[in-house]
Amino acid sequence: MVQANELGERFLQHLEKLDRNAADEMISACLREGYDPEVLLKDVIIPSIDVIANKQQNREVVVAQIYVMAKIAENEINKVLIEMPIKPRTKGTIILGTPMGDYHGLGKKLVATFLRLADYEVMDLGLSVNHFDFVNMAIAFNAQVICVSALLLHTALGITQIRKELDARGYDHIKLVVGGALFNFNPALKDKYGADAMAPNALDAVRVIKELTGGD
Amino acid sequence: MPTPLERLMTTLSHQEGDRIPIFPVMLQHGAKELGVSLEEYFTNGEMLAEGQTRLIEKYEHDAVIGVPHVVEDLLAFGQKLVYFPNGAPVLGGMAISRYHQIDSLEVKDPTEVPELRETLRAIELLAKRFKGTVPIFGAGIAPFSLPSMFIGTEKWLQLLFDEPDLREQYITRFLELSMDFCVNWMNLQIEAGADAVVIADGMASATILLREQFQAWAMPLIKITISRINGPVVYEGVGSLGQFADLLPELGAVAVILDRHDDMAQCKRALQGKVTVVGNINNIALIDWTPERIEQEVKAVCDAAKHGGGFVLANQGPEIPYDVPDENIRAFVEAGKKWGRHNGAVV
Ligand code: B12
Numbered sequence: 001m002v003q004a005n006e007l008g009e010r011f012l013q014h015l016e017k018l019d020r021n022a023a024d025e026m027i028s029a030c031l032r033e034g035y036d037p038e039v040l041l042k043d044v045i046i047p048s049i050d051v052i053a054n055k056q057q058n059r060e061v062v063v064a065q066i067y068v069m070a071k072i073a074e075n076e077i078n079k080v081l082i083e084m085p086i087k088p089r090t091k092g093t094i095i096l097g098t099p100m101g102d103y104h105g106l107g108k109k110l111v112a113t114f115l116r117l118a119d120y121e122v123m124d125l126g127l128s129v130n131h132f133d134f135v136n137m138a139i140a141f142n143a144q145v146i147c148v149s150a151l152l153l154h155t156a157l158g159i160t161q162i163r164k165e166l167d168a169r170g171y172d173h174i175k176l177v178v179g180g181a182l183f184n185f186n187p188a189l190k191d192k193y194g195a196d197a198m199a200p201n202a203l204d205a206v207r208v209i210k211e212l213t214g215g216d
Numbered sequence: 217m218p219t220p221l222e223r224l225m226t227t228l229s230h231q232e233g234d235r236i237p238i239f240p241v242m243l244q245h246g247a248k249e250l251g252v253s254l255e256e257y258f259t260n261g262e263m264l265a266e267g268q269t270r271l272i273e274k275y276e277h278d279a280v281i282g283v284p285h286v287v288e289d290l291l292a293f294g295q296k297l298v299y300f301p302n303g304a305p306v307l308g309g310m311a312i313s314r315y316h317q318i319d320s321l322e323v324k325d326p327t328e329v330p331e332l333r334e335t336l337r338a339i340e341l342l343a344k345r346f347k348g349t350v351p352i353f354g355a356g357i358a359p360f361s362l363p364s365m366f367i368g369t370e371k372w373l374q375l376l377f378d379e380p381d382l383r384e385q386y387i388t389r390f391l392e393l394s395m396d397f398c399v400n401w402m403n404l405q406i407e408a409g410a411d412a413v414v415i416a417d418g419m420a421s422a423t424i425l426l427r428e429q430f431q432a433w434a435m436p437l438i439k440i441t442i443s444r445i446n447g448p449v450v451y452e453g454v455g456s457l458g459q460f461a462d463l464l465p466e467l468g469a470v471a472v473i474l475d476r477h478d479d480m481a482q483c484k485r486a487l488q489g490k491v492t493v494v495g496n497i498n499n500i501a502l503i504d505w506t507p508e509r510i511e512q513e514v515k516a517v518c519d520a521a522k523h524g525g526g527f528v529l530a531n532q533g534p535e536i537p538y539d540v541p542d543e544n545i546r547a548f549v550e551a552g553k554k555w556g557r558h559n560g561a562v563v
Contacts, residue, residue, distance in 0.1 A: 063373075064376070064424055064425055064426060067378075152304075153500065153539070185498055186503065188501075189504075
């Protein structure tokens with residue numbers, strides 16, 4: 001049987017060429033031939049995503065690529081997961097949304113995808129979410145982290161309101177993580193709005209959240 | 217002393233004048249000058265013109281802008297705006313949610329939309345006051361980006377990159393409709409008195425697209441659009457454009473607006489003598505920077521790009537945010553006057 005690292009390289013190539021069919025054929029063939037789904041996930045698909053993560057950090061890939069790659073990877077991961085014994089996503093629960101008045105969903109969607117790929121349970125509250133709803137849902141679902149994706153400056157004030165609400169209700173252990181173009185252009189805004197952390201892209205979001213919640 | 221218009225013409229012809237032109241893009245600060253809400257200001261042509269007039273008297277920069285924000289373009293597509301006290305309005309929803317609805321999407325003529333009529337009125341009033349001395353700018357959303365605003369960014373990307381069959385079926389209609397609207401709207405602004413128009417094309421920028429995609433899909437459209445607009449066009453990346461710098465002269469634009477990720481010196485080299493570069497002070501950071509920091513940033517950009525003309529000092533992105541304090545705008549303009557001087561050496 002072909003080695004995992006060789007398969008990983010092939011999978012990465014398919015991702016980089018945005019070749020959905022080739023990626024799909026490869027994973028389907030592996031599963032048909034009895035390849036261990038767990039190995040496929042951990043040693044083939046996830047490492048490919050990590051490689052792309054590094055490229056994004058260096059601005060070597062653009063949004064269009066990340067968008068398609070994430071869809072391809074998610075599709076294949078779902079296919080592999082079906083073959084694996086059911087177990088809940090283990091890393092914890094995350095609440096995600098955009099602040100009231102902000103209807104930009106693309107960054108949020110990418111963040112949700114990559115967090116799910118990293119085994120987090122993500123409750124996506126959608127677009128233009130009231131700060132009470134962020135906090136109520138976080139408490140109700142025992143979430144460790146609230147993630148807010150903000151593209152517009154003037155609606156990002158909703159983030160401060162989430163912070164205040166968390167503190168007022170004694171839930172200051174719930175972490176507040178932010179991202180979006182604003183924070184990339186001015187990382188100082190993170191502190192201004194009372195967030196615990198920010199990340200410049202969806203893949204770093206996973207890293208930052210792992211660090212904050214003490215996961216591996 | 218040259219007028220702001222002469223200053224701009226000099227730099228556009230890639231010559232050095234007394235100093236570089238300075239364009240802080242202040243779409244919102246006029247409301248503060250007039251003591252009115254942004255909603256009132258954005259929807260009243262007289263106020264927009266009066267706001268621009270007071271701002272240029274206050275800061276003595278080199279341009280006026282008749283447009284309040286580009287989100288208003290979508291009013292012609294039947295969309296609604298939700299206003300905010302401290303920033304541009306956002307869309308209340310999308311015009312269509314499925315690709316096939318493009319066939320029945322009705323687009324109004326801008327002159328039938330009250331807010332857009334007010335924008336034209338603002339440009340007319342500015343022309344009365346400033347024509348021939350201060351350059352008057354119009355603006356709108358470029359056709360490659362417009363669909364992201366009437367069907368949503370995700371649906372638009374999905375159609376472009378992930379649905380080849382649907383793309384085949386619908387893309388032409390999306391782009392033609394967007395182009396026809398953009399050309400008509402920009403030409404109306406020019407007729408009203410704008411000296412040039414800015415077309416904002418964030419979805420075509422190197423932040424979103426690969427070079428091949430830009431070449432295959434965005435470039436042909438931009439070229440035709442610009443050729444159909446009856447006046448000079450400034451092409452705004454909204455995001456980065458540096459990776460496409462060598463391609464930009466083909467577009468037909470007189471100038472391009474770059475973002476803060478773009479290396480100004482490198483872009484300037486690629487475009488020297490062909491296209492004027494505009495930019496690229498970080499607009500979001502202007503809120504928190506000290507005046508000293510602003511001066512340093514402005515100096516760095518001037519050092520990188522002012523030589524030989526072909527440069528306009530501006531912020532990156534489509535606006536200076538409402539919350540940027542007056543003293544920071546003042547620092548920006550004054551630093552431009554100081555570090556953008558050409559030592560009297562007219563080439
Ligand atoms: C494309 C674009 C446009 C297009 C299309 C926009 C659309 N359909 O909404 C056009 C040209 C039409 C446009 C118009 C406007 N735009 Co615009 N636009 C952009 C641009 C270039 C890219 C936005 C985008 O979609 N990026 C793609 C997504 C995937 O990236 P992202 O959201 O940043 O997400 C990534 C990371 O940030 C991170 N992330 C995201 N969320 C989260 C969350 C967490 C928790 C974490 C950890 C990480 C994370 O991961 C994601 C994936 O890597 C940005 C500038 C830029 N360089 O980003 C400006 C920008 C967003 N626009 C801006 C503005 C001002 C406007 C206008 C208001 C202009 C005007 N004055 O009229 C209008 C309003 C638009 C609207 N929707 O209401 C400003 C907003 C800041 C502000 N001042 O408030 C920006 C930042 C430009 C700037 N420098 O000023 N725009």
